[in-house]
Amino acid sequence: MPKIFPTTTGLIAAGLTLLSCAGCTSEPAASPVPDGTLVDVVTIHRAGGRTSSFDGVLRPRRDIALGFKTGGRVLALTVQVGDHVRAGQVLARLTRTEAIADAGQARAELAAATAEAIRAGDAARRASGLDGIGALSAADVHDRALTASAAAAKRDAARAAFERSRVTLADAVLVAPEDGVVTERAAESGTVVDAGGVVVRLAAGSPEIEVRLPERARLAGGTMADASFWSAPDMIAEARLRLVGPAADGTLRLRTARFTVLGDVSAIPFNSSATLTLRLPDPKATIRVPLTALGAQGSQPHVWTLSSGANGGGNGGGNRVHRQPVHLVDLRGDDAIVSGLPDGQRIVASGGDTLSEGQHVVVAGSVAGGN
Template sequence: MRPAGKPRRLLAVVLPAAVSFALASCNAEPEAVKAESRPVRAVTTENRIAGDDIVLTGHVEAQNEASYGFRIGGRIVERLVNVGDRVRQGQVLARLDPQNEQNALRSAQAALAAARAQLNQASNAYDRQRQLLSRGFTTRAQYEQAEQANLTARSQVEDAEAQVRIAQDRLGFTELKADAAGTVTQRRAEPGEVVQPGQPIVIVARQNGRDAVFDVPAQMLQTAPGDPEIRISLTNDPSVTAIGRVREIAPQADAVTRTFAVRVGIDNPPEAMRLGSTVVGRVMVETGPVIEIPASALTRIDGQPAVWVVDPDKNTVALRQVTVDRFTPAAVAVSSGLKPAEIVVTAGVQALHPGQQVRLLGAQP
């Protein structure tokens, strides 16, 4: 029989060795996990000139509108155009009752005929006195009197001729004519009304150009470029487009909206952009250099936007706070916090921690 004490000593020797092997195995497993690199996707940052699309809604107006009115007063007997009618140069738009002006013209013509008869009589008397004076059969005083009567009669004829021309002009003023082709946009008087000189009768939009008019806030005017190219499209048919440039900015803000009316001249306006059509204007305003990264790269630190930046030498990541300038559905524009040529993690950001080893699956420029 074996002594009872020896197996106990052998067990005491074996147990510490097994425990030590097990502890060594446990310590080795975390080291292996810690050394393992996590695969991530990343992009390389670069500066870009960012811009914002400013979109405004406006309407189409004529570049020039003429308000036509009679140069004399009277009663309208005929208005020959309506709203929407196209007119040509020289077309009659409306007429006044011409009876008074016709009578004035006939009176002026009669006065001219009388003046010419007096001139003929005075001219004959002057010729006789001139011949008699050369022969010595009349006095110098009578000759000078006949000469003065001739000059007076000639002046009266010139005055009568001027009165006839004035009467003819006034008769012509009873017809209101368009001085350029265009489209009637408003009518301000109806037949039978008695109007005053210069009172608007019809308003015609001339066909020498069209404007897109927008109400623009003052702050937007300050940040807009000097001579931007504006893309204009119809709201009910965006396929109808045109290009325009700012032609005029109102010097004073609207009393109600506090906005400034900006007129944009449309280059070669399509036929579909009729007067009064509602249009949309778009202009790109540069906001300076920014760095755009995919939206999936964005995370948070202390409630602020942040991204994971890869150290290319150690292949470790660090969390860095950034300032976001604007958001788009697929990307974010970062104005500060990143530099060009840095590597930013775009996929796998939820499972990272500071100083973690990573393995790049693809750095995209």
């Protein structure tokens, strides 16, 4: 029997039949198409910029000198230097013997004046109209009215004197106006003090470092710094600029600046020496980026930076690219040295030639970057 060899046409037909049958049983899964251009990104980092150091002094935000409103002899001081006090806490008392006696006398004089005013007022009311019927002369009625007015005035004066004696009695007690730390006892028990004389000094508010800056220094509000202390060399605390004096002194042309200490420095006594190292941004600082991240529009080099929208960043949606001009400093192998980029910025590592301003992209991966 002769052998039959399949032709090439038959083999092709058989293969197509098999493919069509396979399609009847299952369909190949379609690869997901990302909603946006896939890009690789790099996060760039560099050093924190220039630094400048200044010597300063740790001070309280408010230094409050407290004294009695009236003079007298100090009976007792109830606090010691270093004590933490609360608002309204009694700090010291004056001897109140004389004040108590004055208050008692004022109370008695007020009672007498009040009784006299009542008696004179009643007499004036009884005399009113009697001159019309001839029982009293008009002069007598007028005199009784004047006496009542004078008695009422003496009563009001006695009441004011009594209130003043009560205030004087209250002023013999010195209380803390707010929370703070006692930094000085300027008087002791038995000392005679004048009205307004300093008895206790209170440090209140957050601790601050006071430094003197040259007039050429231009610091933005909120400038950060690192604070170290001579008495505790192992302690480093963050500090933030609160204010810079509006005027420099006339001799050295230095302005006073106050930095609020953010860390806990309660173990450091006030008036301790400190060194403040300012963190100053350097717009000319260079940074290393992949050479493939550079593009050019005309003669101006640029990179594509990423900003995250409401949907977040990472490998999800919400990333859009923006053209950021940079200054090309040098080329080093596969990297470029540029300036004009902030620390921590995410940029497109490659494939930027096909991008346009504001285009949505999907992050396909991250590449470690650095200096």
